[in-house]
Amino acid sequence: IANCNLYLEKFTGLTFPELALNSDYAQQMFRYTNYQYEVRFLRAYFYFNLVRQYGDVPFSDHILTAEESNTLSRRPAQEIFDYIIAECDDIKDKIIVDYSKLGDMALPSSPAETGRANRKTVLALKARAALYAASPLFNPTDNRELWYRAAKANKEILDDSNGFAEKAKLLVEDYSSLWSKDNYNDATNELIFLRRATTTTNSFEGYNFPVGLENCKGGNCPTQTLVDAYEMKDTGLRPDELDNYDPANPYYTNRDPRFYLTIAKNGDEKWPNWNTVPLQTYQGGLNAEPLSGGTPTGYYLKKYCQTAVDLRAGTASKTYHSWITFRFGEFYLNYAEAVYKYLGSPYATDNEFTTSAVDAIKVVRTRAEMPGFPQGMTNDAFWKKYQNERMVELAFEGHRFWDLRRWGLATTVLNGTHMEGVKPTKVGDGYEYNVVDCDAGKTRVYLEKYNRFPIPIAEIQQNPACEQFDEWK
Numbered sequence: 001i002a003n004c005n006l007y008l009e010k011f012t013g014l015t016f017p018e019l020a021l022n023s024d025y026a027q028q029m030f031r032y033t034n035y036q037y038e039v040r041f042l043r044a045y046f047y048f049n050l051v052r053q054y055g056d057v058p059f060s061d062h063i064l065t066a067e068e069s070n071t072l073s074r075r076p077a078q079e080i081f082d083y084i085i086a087e088c089d090d091i092k093d094k095i096i097v098d099y100s101k102l103g104d105m106a107l108p109s110s111p112a113e114t115g116r117a118n119r120k121t122v123l124a125l126k127a128r129a130a131l132y133a134a135s136p137l138f139n140p141t142d143n144r145e146l147w148y149r150a151a152k153a154n155k156e157i158l159d160d161s162n163g164f165a166e167k168a169k170l171l172v173e174d175y176s177s178l179w180s181k182d183n184y185n186d187a188t189n190e191l192i193f194l195r196r197a198t199t200t201t202n203s204f205e206g207y208n209f210p211v212g213l214e215n216c217k218g219g220n221c222p223t224q225t226l227v228d229a230y231e232m233k234d235t236g237l238r239p240d241e242l243d244n245y246d247p248a249n250p251y252y253t254n255r256d257p258r259f260y261l262t263i264a265k266n267g268d269e270k271w272p273n274w275n276t277v278p279l280q281t282y283q284g285g286l287n288a289e290p291l292s293g294g295t296p297t298g299y300y301l302k303k304y305c306q307t308a309v310d311l312r313a314g315t316a317s318k319t320y321h322s323w324i325t326f327r328f329g330e331f332y333l334n335y336a337e338a339v340y341k342y343l344g345s346p347y348a349t350d351n352e353f354t355t356s357a358v359d360a361i362k363v364v365r366t367r368a369e370m371p372g373f374p375q376g377m378t379n380d381a382f383w384k385k386y387q388n389e390r391m392v393e394l395a396f397e398g399h400r401f402w403d404l405r406r407w408g409l410a411t412t413v414l415n416g417t418h419m420e421g422v423k424p425t426k427v428g429d430g431y432e433y434n435v436v437d438c439d440a441g442k443t444r445v446y447l448e449k450y451n452r453f454p455i456p457i458a459e460i461q462q463n464p465a466c467e468q469f470d471e472w473k
Helices: 002-010 025-054 077-091 119-134 144-160 175-179 203-208 224-229 257-262 328-343 357-367 379-393 400-406 457-462
Strands: 191-196 322-327 420-427 430-437
Touching: 002 025, 025 077, 025 119, 077 119, 119 144, 119 191, 119 322, 119 328, 144 328, 175 257, 175 322, 224 379, 224 420, 322 328, 328 357, 328 379, 357 379, 379 400
Parallel strands: none
Antiparallel strands: 191 322, 420 430
């Protein structure tokens, strides 16, 4: 933020007359003029990360003197959200709309200018910030106007790309293409802003491919809580909602397709695609405990892993990776949440919000080949199903923890709990699947005060005006 303030005060408004005779002067000045809007977006984005984590935070939009920096007090969270939204509103029509359509301002000798903040990125930040500002953690009085602002902001980014048009194609057909090595070509309709690795790597796969394979460590192991969230494709019901649920055959063949693209389980073939033996996560199996690092939950991670990356010494390979910051799948869900909270019913519409919450969610579920939400749900049933859908669609994209906090549910969902998984046991030609406590009997704790991170003591020592939150004193 300090560097953003420095740039905006000291390095804007220049004309570079010594370069005026260069053939690309106009094109370079076009980019230079746009830099200030990219920097303002970044400053607003950094403030969003701060307010999401700490709530009330110090604020500055200019270069601080030493005296100012040592006496800067915290601003209320809603003021920070208001600032972020106002900044986005001010720059959304000034920043470059699409870097692939620059016309005469394109640089003919340069590669395509991808990966930069544009109009849609600004609208995405505004929409997410408005949703957080309206959520119970930051809106304890349930101010309906904040939900209206959130619904309007999320509608704006969808409308900007005709997202509610009858034949809208904002969501790519192949869910897994969102994190493929070619996503910058194959998923551009849905992806808005990414963080790209600038070199080819295989470290993510090395940390997450199953233990038991050469040079693989099996790091992120999905829990039974997430696995249970994937509904049945034909009924739209979770397995634990079925009358005929069979614990001995927990995965069936018709689970939500996103399950098979996100979770690696016992018996999966060709994971990764150079592995010739089906995964053995049963006790004593090739990819299970008691091997050091064997999955404690019975599952390994697929999402974000590139299945073609080879870790074997003689044939090792690397590839590019991207990490999603904003994509349209999120904003259909954001809109659904905000318009439901504003209008008070998952089926309600009005003259401004002509798409209901359930119809917005249907867009996401249709891509996943899942049935839409049923008609006639109570508000409580809708809210429960919405939370489940959000957990599934956005799994491992960095939303779940923050969602639970902003909903005021973290102390309920995360406190006094245990991480569960399965311990498959081979019995003859089949398996028994028993749900187990992976925390060795230890109870997890999430206290109310965890909803705001404490101000680091080093910051308070440098600036006493930045007082610690009462609950952390």
